[in-house]
Amino acid sequence: MKKWNIYTPEGVQDILFESCSQKRLLESKIRKAFILNGYKEIETPTIEFYDTFGGERGLINQESMYKFCDSKGRLLVLRPDLTVPVARVAATRLKDEVLPIKCCYIGNTFSFDELGGGRQNEFTQAGCELLGINSPEADAEVVAMAIETVKSTGIEEFQIDIGQVGFFKGLMEESGLSEDEIEEVRELIDQKNLVGVEQVMDRHKVKTPLKRIILDLPKLFGSRDILQNINSEDIGKEATKAIENIKAVLEILEDRNLAQYVSLDLGMVQSLNYYTGIVFRGFTYGVGFPILSGGRYDKLVAKFGRDCEATGFSLGINMVMMALERQKKLVKQQPEGVFITYEKNARKLASDYCRQLIESNCIAELDLMQMGTGEGKKYAALRGFRKFVCIKNDGSREEVML
């Protein structure tokens, strides 16, 4: 029988020393940005009932969740996402809380989705949720927060793409396509497959101006100019509302001097059953996947028993780490701290000195192996200490900068 005791399961990793401290540093920068903007941190359990995510609500595919049972035989999951738990909390523990609620989290999530390209089965997400407001101000606020969060990580070149799911839903309603056909068109638009969309639309009689816009959907991304050729008479009420919503959000972002980070993509139609309004994604160089995603989900909290509009985003810490590494922006550890060795009779002096350094916030380590000067210096250099100190029997110190 194969022994698995020395391996870790697929898709999970040990994060050691330097990369662990880089990750903690990144998390603390992000947390600081969240807190300074008035988002209060919460922590939800790592395990939740399966029913919170799956079952008839079907928010997350059942095959992508880690499942097991509690002592009463009820089905549990390792949380695949952090927005859903926030929605649960907002509808239950926080149901009498004054609105709006601004909360944030940094935590690990788990999913069996495909690995690779920086994707792991256990991954850390950091995010903000803004509950209780449905307005362009709130939409712009979370986009702005996403931009600020990315900036706080040290990534300078990035782009946030904004879409509005109401635009696609509205066009489809006007077109009179069946549910199956809508799903087919959605998939093709999501792949920016112009020819495919054309083939499906050719099978149907749809008013020419509306048809032209549906055919163009895979191309409707880029700067604000793409909105110019869209005529509200052609697209129906709901899609027009969506466009007005986008314009309002863009205006607010311009006032906040963030317009340069933002572009549009009206063909962003990836998860329609979850989002209800503005959706957005963040991209940067060096990773082939989005580093963040978010949007408005006005119906999610209601699934837990309270009507509450909401919007938010979450950022993949692992993706950001990879982007920083590829862009050569990860902060390399600098030599720091003091390694203290001592002669036989100077043990008390050495430990007093060590304590003193630690109390003054300096990293210090006592030589536990009596390595002496030669070996001790080698070890201290190897471990990345800045300074080597040897305490002599007579109380004098030999100090060497490394």
Add this chain to the structure above:
Amino acid sequence: MRYITFALSKGRLTDLSIKLLEGAGIDCTELKEKSRKLILTDEKNKIRFFLAKPADVPVYVEYGAADIGIVGKDTLIEEGRDLYEVLDLGFAECKMCVAGPKELEGKMDSVSITRVATKYPEVARTYFRHKRRESVEIIKLSGSVELAPLVGLSEVIVDLVETGRTLKENGLVVLDTISEISARMVVNRVSMKMENQRITKIIEDMRKQL
């Protein structure tokens, strides 16, 4: 300026891809020399190329190791990667089909099939699960799939059919067409956004030649 990286499929698509790239004003001289270098460049346009096994092209592009790929639709549906499929290049046209002995012709709805041999296990699995609601045993082969029904390895096969000659010479017929296949240009989802202008121009320059 950053390099835009192309992953091209090794094999029958290579020469056709080069022709299209040259038509779009991209310098492929280095690519056409039979050199052993793995990554070739057009310094003027800041474009890099590499050749990969067709099945690997969607992987390179999904991960962002290549920004753009040229690959057959057969590989795309088998790999099921999350990409933008921006252009049907039209060449290398053929069909993904279910084929089998003549006796089965017209009887696909009444006979139940238990074993399917194919180079495209995902395509076969999806077809039999979703379209026919059948659970079949998929036998993955690496080549000469037509052999399988002849020697009794499987009842039917799922494979690419170009002219149908191989099938005919071995007494096999097409039982159902799964999808039309041709070469496609695919783009990484992030690259499309971060290098929008340059990539859109390449797409347009290619489209003009079709």
